[in-house]
Amino acid sequence: MDILIKEIINKERLRQENTLTLIPSENHTSSAVLEVVGSCLSDKYAEGYPHKRYYQGNAVMDELEEYVQMRAREIFDLEWVNVQPYSGSPANLAVYLAVLSPGEKVLGLNLSSGGHLTHGHDVSITGKWFKSFKFGLDTKGFIDYEQMERVILEERPKLVVVGSTSYPWRIDWEKVGKITSDNSCILLADISHTAGLIAGKTLLSPSPFVDVVMTTTHKTLRGPRGAILGVTKRGMTKDSELAKKIEKAVFPGLQGGPHMNTIAGIGQALYEVGDEGYKEYCERVLSNAIVLSGELKRRGFVVWGTDTHLMVVDVGVGKGREVAKELEKVGVVVNANTIPGDKGTPLNPSGIRIGTPAITTRGLGEEEMKIIAEVIDHSVNRGANNDLLDKITTLCKKYPVIR
Numbered sequence: 498m499d500i501l502i503k504e505i506i507n508k509e510r511l512r513q514e515n516t517l518t519l520i521p522s523e524n525h526t527s528s529a530v531l532e533v534v535g536s537c538l539s540d541k542y543a544e545g546y547p548h549k550r551y552y553q554g555n556a557v558m559d560e561l562e563e564y565v566q567m568r569a570r571e572i573f574d575l576e577w578v579n580v581q582p583y584s585g586s587p588a589n590l591a592v593y594l595a596v597l598s599p600g601e602k603v604l605g606l607n608l609s610s611g612g613h614l615t616h617g618h619d620v621s622i623t624g625k626w627f628k629s630f631k632f633g634l635d636t637k638g639f640i641d642y643e644q645m646e647r648v649i650l651e652e653r654p655k656l657v658v659v660g661s662t663s664y665p666w667r668i669d670w671e672k673v674g675k676i677t678s679d680n681s682c683i684l685l686a687d688i689s690h691t692a693g694l695i696a697g698k699t700l701l702s703p704s705p706f707v708d709v710v711m712t713t714t715h716k717t718l719r720g721p722r723g724a725i726l727g728v729t730k731r732g733m734t735k736d737s738e739l740a741k742k743i744e745k746a747v748f749p750g751l752q753g754g755p756h757m758n759t760i761a762g763i764g765q766a767l768y769e770v771g772d773e774g775y776k777e778y779c780e781r782v783l784s785n786a787i788v789l790s791g792e793l794k795r796r797g798f799v800v801w802g803t804d805t806h807l808m809v810v811d812v813g814v815g816k817g818r819e820v821a822k823e824l825e826k827v828g829v830v831v832n833a834n835t836i837p838g839d840k841g842t843p844l845n846p847s848g849i850r851i852g853t854p855a856i857t858t859r860g861l862g863e864e865e866m867k868i869i870a871e872v873i874d875h876s877v878n879r880g881a882n883n884d885l886l887d888k889i890t891t892l893c894k895k896y897p898v899i900r
C-alpha cells in the first residue's frame with residue numbers, strides 16, 4: 498500500500514478517535530460497512546438496471562441491487578426505489594430532471610432557514626437552471642407553512658422540495674402533504690438528515706404524505722456515502738410514470754455505472770437497522786440532543802432546537818467560524834452555520850450547528866452531554882485551554898470509536 502496514503506488514513510482514524518464529532522451530518526460506520534465498501538464489488542461495471550445491463554457478467558450484481566432495493570422499499574415504506582444515486586446532490590438533481598424542464602418553477606426552504614443548496618439555491622444548478630422560489634421561518638423560528646402555501650398558490654411550482662440540513666425541528670409532513678395534495682406539483686421529501694431515525698421508527702415517516710423521498714445514506718443512517726430515491730404510493734397515484742421518469746433521470750440522465758460496492762454498503766447499513774440496539778441508538782440520539790440543547794440554554798445561549806438530532810447555537814454576530822476553530826482546539830468538532838435572521842455573512846455566520854449522531858454511536862449519554870455543554874460554554878466565553886481539552890480527551894478514551 499502507498500505508505501503516504503496509509504499514514505493519512507491512520508492520521509484521520511486517530512483524529513476521529515481523539516475528537517468528538519458533533520457535525521450532525523457525520524457518523525461512524527460499522528466495520529462491516531467499511532469492509533463491504535472496500536470489497537471486490539468496487540471493480541464491477543453494471544451500467545443499466547437489474548436484468549437490463551449494458552455489460553456482461555452482472556448476474557451477481559442484479560441479485561445485489563434487487564436485494565438492497567427490497568430492503569430500502571420495506572424500511573422507508575416506498576412503492577419503488579432507486580439505490581444508484583452517487584450521493585444526495587445528484588439524487589435531488591435527478592428529481593428535477595425527471596419533473597421539470599429548464600426554467601420551470603421549484604419551491605424550497607431558504608438556505609438561511611436550514612434548506613440545502615440543492616433545494617433551489619442561486620449558486621446551485623437547481624437555482625441557476627430552474628426558476629426558484631423560497632419559503633422561510635416564522636417569527637418563532639418554525640417553518641412558515643402559511644408562506645409555503647401562499648407561494649404555491651401564487652407561483653404554482655411543479656416541484657416542491659421540503660427537507661433540511663440545519664432546521665432543528667421536526668417537519669409536519671401531514672401538513673405539507675395537505676398543502677401539496679393536488680396534482681399540480683410533486684412533493685419531494687429530502688430526509689437526508691433524519692433517515693436513520695425514520696428507519697428506526699423514532700421519527701414519523703413522510704412516505705404516506707409525500708410523492709418522492711430522497712435520502713443520503715451516510716448521516717443518521719450510518720451507511721456509506723450514497724443516496725436512495727423512492728416513489729410513494731401517493732406519488733404513483735399522482736403520476737403513474739413518475740418512477741420511470743426518475744429512473745431514466747438517474748441513468749442515463751445523470752450517471753453512468755453505479756457504484757456497486759456503495760450499493761452493497763447501503764444494504765449492510767439497512768441490515769443494521771434490524772440490529773438489537775438500533776432503536777436505542779435512535780432514541781438516545783434524540784435524548785442526547787434534547788439534554789445538550791437544554792444545558793446550553795441553561796448556560797445562557799440562544800439555541801434553535803431541538804426535538805431532532807441537531808441544534809443551532811447563536812455564538813455572536815459573525816463569530817461562528819472563529820468559535821468552531823476554538824472548539825476544535827479542545828477536540829470538539831462542529832461547523833459554523835447561519836442562524837435565523839443572521840446579521841453576519843455567509844462566510845462568517847453567527848452560529849454553530851451541533852448534532853448528536855456520531856457521539857451517540859460512540860456510546861455517550863446524557864451525563865456526557867452536560868460535560869460537552871460546559872466545554873462549549875467555557876471555550877466560547879473564555880477561549881480554549883488544556884483543562885477543557887483534558888475533559889474531551891477523557892471522554893474520547895472512555896468511549897472509543899468501535900468499528
Ligand SMILES: Cc1ncc(COP(=O)(O)O)c(C=O)c1O
Pocket residue numbers: 522584585586587589613615660661662687688689690713723
Ligand atoms: C438535506 C440535504 N440534502 C442533500 C444533501 C447533499 O448530499 P451530498 O453531500 O451527499 O451530495 C445534504 C448534504 O449535506 C443535505 O443535508
